[in-house]
Amino acid sequence: MAQYLLSIYEPAGDGLPDPEFLDTVMRELGVIREELAATGSWVFGQGLHAPETATVLRPRDGEVLVTDGPFVEGKEYLGGFTIIDVPDLDAALEWGRRYALATTLPIEVRPFQG
Template identity: 45%
Template structure:
């Protein structure tokens, strides 16, 4: 089994009314329950939209430095994600499609590298 990250950038969500977002919540929760029931769910979560609340950590100087805000100036930032553990990319694409339909915005799917034995 392989783990896949299914995620979206906040900017892909688009502008919608509060009513529209509330109508999507039950659909997204249903897909999450379906993934749990199927035994493929690893973890999922949405992130706070205010990217200014991020904290960056950099230790490349040999010293750990914390800075308020995102590490890089960027036009897009992560909005939320789900990690699934499935047999292959085709299965991950199936779950990504379900999530895209439920949420109402695009998703991207990426395979995790295999975990080293520790």
């Protein structure tokens, strides 16, 4: 078995989608999570607050500079993630496809080292 990170990227700006759409997405994500758990593939997952809630720590000249806000600014940001434990990349990509269809958002699938 190998662990993979499924990263969910959300568009920046414009706030949350309408509540009806969001309810549908959250129900479908709940179904996917239950199926992952039933197969023993669920490790951990959670949504994240918006990037402006981030605090960035940067080493500089033997000190650490603390700043508010995201590390980088862009059109998309990491909105949440799920860690799964599956037999191979094909299985990880299949779960990633399910997340992409459920959320209508880009999903990045990356293996953990080791």
